[in-house]
Amino acid sequence: MTKRANIFKAAGAAVYAVFVVLSFFYGYAPGKEIGQNFISFSLAMLKILPCAFILIGLFEVWIKKETIEKHLGSGSGITAYFWGILLAGTSVGGLYVAFPVAYSLYNKGAKLGMIFAYIASSAICRVPMTIFEASFMGIKFSMIRLAVSLPLVVVSSMLLGGYLEKKGYKITKKR
């Protein structure tokens, strides 16, 4: 990210903050609603993020790189996708939690395709979320959705991962 983009974003955030605070001060309804949206989403994320990042930290320290490379790395075959889906299925939060976790996995030597499979499945097949979905939409709906999307996720992740690896793509920046 360039410096200019950062300044632009910081300025945007500042304008936003001033707008919301003034809205509360003067009782401007749309501004208040936006502010309340912001707060309720922040709270929902605050419930998850600290735990997620503590687990990421522990993962970085305790899990050996060789273990990840062996099971999820370039020589690991199709079982890596199975692990990715299983890992995603039991995780919490949405995409926004999946990205930092995926990044950690990648740094420990997991292959790109597996990373994409993990991200996609943490969007669509988290177990608690699917149960919740089924209770509103019916089991048939959830089953069709999973049966169609999961194979597509595996195949597309393999293709995308293979394509990018061939082009020499690397997530280089250390964060």
Next chain:
Amino acid sequence: MYLLYLITGLALIVSLIASREKTWKALKISVKRLVTILPAFIIMLILVSVVLFLVPDNVIFACLGNHSKTIGVLVALFFGSITLMPGFIAYPLCGILLEKGITYMVLAAFSTTLMMVGGLTYPIESQYFGAKVTILRNLVSLLIAVAVAIATGIFFGEIG
């Protein structure tokens, strides 16, 4: 949710027993990672709060219900891609829309893109993986959502 706290707590305790030093190191990594990505999270929250205000439930309902099937699916794909909702809001909303007569096919397109395609998570995703990969991944996800919508339409007898 409580399970997450339980697991995190247990993991921390086990780690502490095994090695205080390593646990300390792990927590330092946790804080550093969180702080690095925090600005992107805040940008996302700002975008979410504004978009949810601009696109309230009744607008979504009006747009999904009033068209032909194809247009309904396309609109659903669009709204699902630009907005972001946690599951505990999205599925009850889908449940209400279903009762109001929106087809399963349209709702499949809506909920799948809502979860998989992230216009609003772009700031976070691109900071980790770069713009190109982010766009590619989201495009692929959009195609998967189309496939899911079509399959749902077929299985529920809504097309053909």
